[in-house]
Amino acid sequence: EIVMTQSPATLSVSPGERATLSCRASQSVSSNLAWFQQKPGQAPRLLIHVASTRATDVPARFGGSGSGTEFTLTISGLQSEDVAVYYCQQYSRWPFSFGPGTKVDIK
């Protein structure tokens, strides 16, 4: 099973500043990686797939990068509505595993 880890666990960012979230896989997943945003009481929302492709209607301030075992989600210019937990997930090999999440809040 591929184990996904995320850092940091919590990230506090001032409005308008950049947030950088990291995700690491225990073995290569190529570019088979997605990022999800989950706000309290809501279902997850796909932000990024194939490591760097924004999903439909996702604002351009969300960007993904990386391949293999190291991935990054960048939120350029954090807005109040971006407060959420962000999860990475690999779909390279089943079982498809999620990271533990990074909670982003406003400083």
Add this chain to the structure above:
Amino acid sequence: QVKLVESGGGVVQPGRSLRLSCTASAFTFSNFAMHWVRQAPGKGLEWVAVTSFDASDKYYADFVQGRFTISRDNSKNTVFLQMNTLRIEDTAVYYCARSHLVYYGMDVWGQGTTVTVSS
């Protein structure tokens, strides 16, 4: 509007069974793989199972251990999760989600149905 609606959750005793359903609308259901993902109270997301568009491929998380079965009825735009021998640790919100292929990102999610396993 593309939509997934889960149903079938509830309170059940340990060792009992439950069947969850997820009904799709406003897209060609038979073209998509379907997943179940769960989230225990206050915890992160945990992938459960996936079925390919035609049910020819099905994969499960290790913790399922033969207790859960995913199936689909493309004529009814519905995917199911049959859960047997439920354990207290199966308590969670269960989401269904679609993806274009088995090995692809899940782009549409339902709102979830809550399963509580308690004596």
